[in-house]
Amino acid sequence: MIPFETTLHVRDACLCLHVQRAARALARRFDEALRPVGLTNGQFSLLMSLNRPAPPSMGAVASLLAMDRTTLTAALKPLERRGLIEILVDPEDKRSRLLKLTPAGSATLAKAVPIWKREHMSVEALLPSLDPDRLRQDLQALS
Amino acid sequence: MIPFETTLHVRDACLCLHVQRAARALARRFDEALRPVGLTNGQFSLLMSLNRPAPPSMGAVASLLAMDRTTLTAALKPLERRGLIEILVDPEDKRSRLLKLTPAGSATLAKAVPIWKREHMSVEALLPSLDPDRLRQDLQALS
DNA sequence: CATAATTCTGTTGATATCAACCTATTTAGT
DNA sequence: ACTAAATAGGTTGATATCAACAGAATTATG
Numbered sequence: 001m002i003p004f005e006t007t008l009h010v011r012d013a014c015l016c017l018h019v020q021r022a023a024r025a026l027a028r029r030f031d032e033a034l035r036p037v038g039l040t041n042g043q044f045s046l047l048m049s050l051n052r053p054a055p056p057s058m059g060a061v062a063s064l065l066a067m068d069r070t071t072l073t074a075a076l077k078p079l080e081r082r083g084l085i086e087i088l089v090d091p092e093d094k095r096s097r098l099l100k101l102t103p104a105g106s107a108t109l110a111k112a113v114p115i116w117k118r119e120h121m122s123v124e125a126l127l128p129s130l131d132p133d134r135l136r137q138d139l140q141a142l143s
Numbered sequence: 144m145i146p147f148e149t150t151l152h153v154r155d156a157c158l159c160l161h162v163q164r165a166a167r168a169l170a171r172r173f174d175e176a177l178r179p180v181g182l183t184n185g186q187f188s189l190l191m192s193l194n195r196p197a198p199p200s201m202g203a204v205a206s207l208l209a210m211d212r213t214t215l216t217a218a219l220k221p222l223e224r225r226g227l228i229e230i231l232v233d234p235e236d237k238r239s240r241l242l243k244l245t246p247a248g249s250a251t252l253a254k255a256v257p258i259w260k261r262e263h264m265s266v267e268a269l270l271p272s273l274d275p276d277r278l279r280q281d282l283q284a285l286s
Numbered sequence: 287c288a289t290a291a292t293t294c295t296g297t298t299g300a301t302a303t304c305a306a307c308c309t310a311t312t313t314a315g316t
Numbered sequence: 317a318c319t320a321a322a323t324a325g326g327t328t329g330a331t332a333t334c335a336a337c338a339g340a341a342t343t344a345t346g
Binding site: 004 | 251283
Protein backbone atom coordinates (compact mmCIF):
# COMPACT_ATOMS: atom_id res chain seq x y z
CA MET A 1 0.00 0.00 0.00
CA ILE A 2 2.89 2.33 0.80
CA PRO A 3 5.93 2.08 -1.40
CA PHE A 4 9.11 0.80 0.20
CA GLU A 5 10.84 4.01 -0.88
CA THR A 6 8.52 5.99 1.38
CA THR A 7 9.52 3.78 4.27
CA LEU A 8 13.17 4.39 3.54
CA HIS A 9 12.59 8.13 3.33
CA VAL A 10 10.69 8.31 6.61
CA ARG A 11 13.22 6.08 8.33
CA ASP A 12 16.10 8.29 7.24
CA ALA A 13 14.42 11.66 7.65
CA CYS A 14 12.19 11.39 10.71
CA LEU A 15 13.62 13.61 13.42
CA CYS A 16 11.21 12.17 15.94
CA LEU A 17 12.59 8.70 15.32
CA HIS A 18 16.18 9.91 15.33
CA VAL A 19 15.66 11.69 18.63
CA GLN A 20 13.86 8.74 20.22
CA ARG A 21 16.69 6.43 19.20
CA ALA A 22 19.36 8.72 20.53
CA ALA A 23 17.31 9.18 23.71
CA ARG A 24 17.10 5.45 24.27
CA ALA A 25 20.79 4.90 23.56
CA LEU A 26 21.94 7.75 25.77
CA ALA A 27 19.57 6.69 28.54
CA ARG A 28 21.04 3.19 28.51
CA ARG A 29 24.55 4.58 28.51
CA PHE A 30 24.05 6.94 31.44
CA ASP A 31 21.89 4.45 33.34
CA GLU A 32 24.76 2.00 33.13
CA ALA A 33 27.41 4.53 34.11
CA LEU A 34 25.35 5.79 37.06
CA ARG A 35 24.41 2.34 38.34
CA PRO A 36 27.16 2.33 40.98
CA VAL A 37 25.43 5.24 42.74
CA GLY A 38 21.95 3.77 42.22
CA LEU A 39 20.55 6.45 39.94
CA THR A 40 19.10 6.38 36.45
CA ASN A 41 19.80 9.21 34.03
CA GLY A 42 16.34 10.62 34.69
CA GLN A 43 16.76 10.50 38.43
CA PHE A 44 20.13 12.19 38.10
CA SER A 45 18.65 15.03 36.04
CA LEU A 46 15.74 15.34 38.42
CA LEU A 47 17.87 15.45 41.57
CA MET A 48 20.22 17.90 39.87
CA SER A 49 17.32 20.19 39.05
CA LEU A 50 16.43 20.30 42.76
CA ASN A 51 19.92 21.42 43.78
CA ARG A 52 19.21 25.12 44.00
CA PRO A 53 18.99 27.78 46.69
CA ALA A 54 15.20 27.71 47.01
CA PRO A 55 13.21 24.46 46.55
CA PRO A 56 11.17 24.62 43.33
CA SER A 57 7.55 23.61 42.77
CA MET A 58 6.55 20.58 40.73
CA GLY A 59 5.31 22.67 37.84
CA ALA A 60 8.62 24.47 37.57
CA VAL A 61 10.58 21.23 37.51
CA ALA A 62 8.23 19.52 35.05
CA SER A 63 8.56 22.46 32.74
CA LEU A 64 12.35 22.52 33.04
CA LEU A 65 12.54 18.83 32.18
CA ALA A 66 9.86 19.13 29.44
CA MET A 67 8.10 16.37 31.33
CA ASP A 68 4.43 15.82 31.99
CA ARG A 69 3.31 16.86 35.47
CA THR A 70 2.00 13.41 36.24
CA THR A 71 5.21 11.77 35.08
CA LEU A 72 7.02 13.86 37.63
CA THR A 73 4.60 12.81 40.38
CA ALA A 74 5.44 9.20 39.61
CA ALA A 75 9.17 9.83 39.28
CA LEU A 76 9.34 11.45 42.69
CA LYS A 77 7.93 8.45 44.56
CA PRO A 78 10.94 6.13 44.47
CA LEU A 79 13.24 9.02 45.34
CA GLU A 80 11.06 9.96 48.30
CA ARG A 81 10.90 6.33 49.44
CA ARG A 82 14.69 6.19 49.38
CA GLY A 83 14.91 9.39 51.41
CA LEU A 84 16.72 11.37 48.72
CA ILE A 85 14.07 14.08 48.51
CA GLU A 86 11.29 15.60 50.59
CA ILE A 87 7.95 16.82 49.26
CA LEU A 88 6.59 19.71 51.30
CA VAL A 89 3.37 21.67 51.01
CA ASP A 90 4.18 25.25 50.11
CA PRO A 91 3.07 27.40 53.05
CA GLU A 92 2.50 30.30 50.63
CA ASP A 93 0.15 28.30 48.39
CA LYS A 94 -1.33 25.11 49.72
CA ARG A 95 -1.95 23.70 46.23
CA SER A 96 1.76 23.74 45.56
CA ARG A 97 4.49 21.32 46.62
CA LEU A 98 8.10 22.24 47.27
CA LEU A 99 10.68 19.68 46.22
CA LYS A 100 13.72 19.57 48.44
CA LEU A 101 16.91 17.51 48.36
CA THR A 102 17.70 15.78 51.63
CA PRO A 103 21.31 15.51 52.82
CA ALA A 104 21.28 11.92 51.54
CA GLY A 105 20.09 13.22 48.17
CA SER A 106 22.84 15.79 48.08
CA ALA A 107 25.43 13.18 48.96
CA THR A 108 24.21 10.83 46.23
CA LEU A 109 24.30 13.65 43.73
CA ALA A 110 27.84 14.54 44.77
CA LYS A 111 28.95 10.98 44.05
CA ALA A 112 27.21 11.05 40.68
CA VAL A 113 28.71 14.26 39.34
CA PRO A 114 32.20 12.90 38.55
CA ILE A 115 30.61 9.95 36.74
CA TRP A 116 28.48 12.33 34.72
CA LYS A 117 31.54 14.42 33.81
CA ARG A 118 33.49 11.43 32.54
CA GLU A 119 30.57 10.03 30.62
CA HIS A 120 29.56 13.33 29.12
CA MET A 121 33.04 14.00 27.80
CA SER A 122 33.15 10.72 25.98
CA VAL A 123 29.67 11.32 24.55
CA GLU A 124 30.59 14.72 23.18
CA ALA A 125 33.58 13.12 21.52
CA LEU A 126 31.21 11.01 19.43
CA LEU A 127 29.73 13.95 17.55
CA PRO A 128 30.78 14.05 13.91
CA SER A 129 29.91 17.75 13.75
CA LEU A 130 32.31 18.47 16.62
CA ASP A 131 29.79 21.12 17.58
CA PRO A 132 27.87 20.16 20.73
CA ASP A 133 26.62 23.71 21.17
CA ARG A 134 24.78 23.72 17.91
CA LEU A 135 23.30 20.33 18.72
CA ARG A 136 22.08 21.63 22.06
CA GLN A 137 20.54 24.66 20.39
CA ASP A 138 18.67 22.54 17.89
CA LEU A 139 17.43 20.16 20.59
CA GLN A 140 16.38 23.09 22.73
CA ALA A 141 14.31 24.45 19.90
CA LEU A 142 12.50 21.14 19.60
CA SER A 143 11.46 21.08 23.26
CA MET B 144 27.10 19.87 48.92
CA ILE B 145 27.28 20.58 45.20
CA PRO B 146 27.58 24.22 44.20
CA PHE B 147 24.64 25.72 42.36
CA GLU B 148 26.99 26.62 39.51
CA THR B 149 27.62 22.94 38.89
CA THR B 150 23.89 22.40 38.62
CA LEU B 151 23.61 25.18 36.10
CA HIS B 152 26.49 23.77 34.10
CA VAL B 153 25.07 20.24 34.01
CA ARG B 154 21.62 21.53 33.19
CA ASP B 155 22.92 23.54 30.26
CA ALA B 156 25.48 21.08 28.98
CA CYS B 157 24.01 17.61 29.47
CA LEU B 158 23.31 16.13 26.08
CA CYS B 159 21.44 13.25 27.67
CA LEU B 160 19.03 15.68 29.31
CA HIS B 161 18.69 17.75 26.14
CA VAL B 162 17.92 14.67 24.08
CA GLN B 163 15.44 13.30 26.63
CA ARG B 164 13.62 16.63 26.70
CA ALA B 165 13.45 16.86 22.94
CA ALA B 166 12.35 13.22 22.80
CA ARG B 167 9.49 13.85 25.20
CA ALA B 168 8.40 17.01 23.42
CA LEU B 169 8.53 15.47 19.96
CA ALA B 170 6.76 12.34 21.18
CA ARG B 171 3.91 14.44 22.55
CA ARG B 172 3.74 16.42 19.34
CA PHE B 173 3.59 13.41 17.02
CA ASP B 174 1.33 11.46 19.37
CA GLU B 175 -1.12 14.32 19.21
CA ALA B 176 -0.89 14.70 15.44
CA LEU B 177 -1.31 10.96 14.86
CA ARG B 178 -4.18 10.54 17.30
CA PRO B 179 -6.81 10.69 14.51
CA VAL B 180 -5.41 7.44 13.08
CA GLY B 181 -4.95 5.86 16.51
CA LEU B 182 -1.17 5.58 16.51
CA THR B 183 1.52 6.91 18.78
CA ASN B 184 4.81 8.11 17.36
CA GLY B 185 6.46 4.88 18.43
CA GLN B 186 3.79 2.73 16.85
CA PHE B 187 4.09 4.73 13.66
CA SER B 188 7.85 4.20 13.51
CA LEU B 189 7.42 0.53 14.32
CA LEU B 190 4.76 -0.11 11.69
CA MET B 191 6.80 1.85 9.17
CA SER B 192 9.83 -0.30 9.85
CA LEU B 193 7.74 -3.38 9.00
CA ASN B 194 6.74 -2.02 5.60
CA ARG B 195 9.35 -3.80 3.55
CA PRO B 196 9.49 -6.53 0.96
CA ALA B 197 10.44 -9.33 3.36
CA PRO B 198 9.15 -9.37 6.96
CA PRO B 199 12.02 -8.71 9.40
CA SER B 200 12.84 -10.50 12.64
CA MET B 201 12.45 -8.90 16.02
CA GLY B 202 16.15 -8.48 16.55
CA ALA B 203 16.51 -6.61 13.29
CA VAL B 204 13.70 -4.22 14.17
CA ALA B 205 14.90 -3.67 17.73
CA SER B 206 18.33 -2.82 16.42
CA LEU B 207 16.95 -0.46 13.79
CA LEU B 208 14.93 1.39 16.41
CA ALA B 209 17.79 1.26 18.95
CA MET B 210 15.23 -0.31 21.26
CA ASP B 211 15.60 -3.08 23.77
CA ARG B 212 14.38 -6.45 22.52
CA THR B 213 11.95 -6.80 25.37
CA THR B 214 10.55 -3.34 24.81
CA LEU B 215 9.73 -4.44 21.30
CA THR B 216 8.01 -7.59 22.55
CA ALA B 217 5.76 -5.40 24.68
CA ALA B 218 5.20 -2.82 21.95
CA LEU B 219 4.00 -5.46 19.51
CA LYS B 220 1.21 -6.72 21.74
CA PRO B 221 -1.30 -3.88 21.32
CA LEU B 222 -0.63 -3.78 17.60
CA GLU B 223 -1.23 -7.52 17.30
CA ARG B 224 -4.41 -7.26 19.40
CA ARG B 225 -5.68 -4.58 17.02
CA GLY B 226 -4.89 -6.76 14.02
CA LEU B 227 -2.36 -4.35 12.53
CA ILE B 228 0.48 -6.87 12.53
CA GLU B 229 1.05 -10.60 12.59
CA ILE B 230 3.83 -12.39 14.46
CA LEU B 231 4.89 -15.56 12.69
CA VAL B 232 7.45 -18.18 13.62
CA ASP B 233 10.23 -18.13 11.07
CA PRO B 234 10.14 -21.51 9.28
CA GLU B 235 13.88 -21.18 8.62
CA ASP B 236 14.72 -20.69 12.29
CA LYS B 237 12.13 -21.58 14.86
CA ARG B 238 13.65 -19.31 17.51
CA SER B 239 12.94 -16.31 15.33
CA ARG B 240 9.71 -14.40 14.75
CA LEU B 241 8.78 -12.65 11.53
CA LEU B 242 6.89 -9.39 11.90
CA LYS B 243 4.39 -8.74 9.17
CA LEU B 244 2.02 -5.87 8.48
CA THR B 245 -1.56 -6.96 7.89
CA PRO B 246 -3.68 -5.18 5.26
CA ALA B 247 -5.29 -3.25 8.12
CA GLY B 248 -1.83 -2.25 9.30
CA SER B 249 -0.87 -1.09 5.82
CA ALA B 250 -4.06 0.91 5.53
CA THR B 251 -3.49 2.61 8.89
CA LEU B 252 0.04 3.42 7.88
CA ALA B 253 -1.15 4.89 4.61
CA LYS B 254 -3.47 7.23 6.50
CA ALA B 255 -0.66 8.23 8.84
CA VAL B 256 1.93 9.15 6.23
CA PRO B 257 0.40 12.47 5.13
CA ILE B 258 0.07 13.49 8.78
CA TRP B 259 3.71 12.63 9.35
CA LYS B 260 4.75 14.68 6.33
CA ARG B 261 2.91 17.77 7.50
CA GLU B 262 4.15 17.47 11.04
CA HIS B 263 7.72 16.75 10.06
CA MET B 264 7.92 19.79 7.83
CA SER B 265 6.81 22.09 10.60
CA VAL B 266 9.27 20.46 13.00
CA GLU B 267 12.21 20.95 10.65
CA ALA B 268 11.23 24.58 10.37
CA LEU B 269 11.91 24.99 14.09
CA LEU B 270 15.63 24.32 13.81
CA PRO B 271 17.73 27.40 14.41
CA SER B 272 20.65 25.79 12.56
CA LEU B 273 18.49 25.30 9.47
CA ASP B 274 20.50 22.12 9.02
CA PRO B 275 18.41 19.02 9.75
CA ASP B 276 20.97 16.79 8.05
CA ARG B 277 23.70 17.68 10.45
CA LEU B 278 21.32 17.18 13.35
CA ARG B 279 20.42 13.73 12.06
CA GLN B 280 24.08 12.85 11.69
CA ASP B 281 24.86 13.87 15.23
CA LEU B 282 21.88 11.98 16.61
CA GLN B 283 22.81 8.94 14.59
CA ALA B 284 26.28 8.97 16.07
CA LEU B 285 24.79 8.95 19.55
CA SER B 286 22.67 5.86 18.92
C1' DC C 287 27.72 -36.74 16.62
C1' DA C 288 27.71 -34.89 21.22
C1' DT C 289 27.94 -31.01 23.94
C1' DA C 290 29.14 -26.32 24.74
C1' DA C 291 28.57 -21.70 23.33
C1' DT C 292 25.75 -18.61 20.95
C1' DT C 293 21.55 -16.65 19.27
C1' DC C 294 16.56 -15.41 19.36
C1' DT C 295 12.91 -14.54 22.05
C1' DG C 296 9.77 -14.53 26.34
C1' DT C 297 8.56 -13.24 31.38
C1' DT C 298 8.77 -10.55 35.51
C1' DG C 299 9.34 -6.53 38.14
C1' DA C 300 10.50 -1.82 38.44
C1' DT C 301 10.35 2.76 36.70
C1' DA C 302 8.80 6.16 32.88
C1' DT C 303 5.36 8.37 29.98
C1' DC C 304 1.14 10.64 29.13
C1' DA C 305 -4.21 11.42 28.45
C1' DA C 306 -8.45 11.84 30.80
C1' DC C 307 -10.60 12.82 34.70
C1' DC C 308 -10.58 14.43 39.53
C1' DT C 309 -10.00 17.61 43.96
C1' DA C 310 -8.37 21.57 46.41
C1' DT C 311 -6.81 26.24 46.35
C1' DT C 312 -6.18 30.73 44.57
C1' DT C 313 -7.43 34.61 41.73
C1' DA C 314 -10.46 37.54 38.91
C1' DG C 315 -14.81 39.67 37.84
C1' DT C 316 -18.99 41.51 39.40
C1' DA D 317 -18.09 38.85 49.70
C1' DC D 318 -19.61 35.50 45.89
C1' DT D 319 -19.10 33.00 42.21
C1' DA D 320 -16.54 31.64 37.95
C1' DA D 321 -12.24 30.80 35.95
C1' DA D 322 -7.69 29.52 36.35
C1' DT D 323 -3.97 27.04 38.63
C1' DA D 324 -1.37 23.14 41.20
C1' DG D 325 -1.41 18.47 41.90
C1' DG D 326 -3.22 13.61 42.29
C1' DT D 327 -5.26 9.03 40.40
C1' DT D 328 -6.13 5.63 37.01
C1' DG D 329 -5.28 3.04 33.01
C1' DA D 330 -2.61 2.19 29.02
C1' DT D 331 1.71 1.88 26.81
C1' DA D 332 7.03 2.26 26.97
C1' DT D 333 11.54 1.16 28.83
C1' DC D 334 15.00 -1.91 30.38
C1' DA D 335 17.68 -5.37 33.58
C1' DA D 336 17.79 -9.94 35.17
C1' DC D 337 16.60 -14.35 34.52
C1' DA D 338 15.06 -18.32 31.69
C1' DG D 339 13.78 -21.42 27.63
C1' DA D 340 14.30 -23.17 23.02
C1' DA D 341 16.72 -23.58 18.74
C1' DT D 342 20.93 -23.19 16.16
C1' DT D 343 25.83 -23.28 15.41
C1' DA D 344 30.57 -24.36 16.47
C1' DT D 345 34.06 -27.38 18.31
C1' DG D 346 36.38 -31.28 19.26
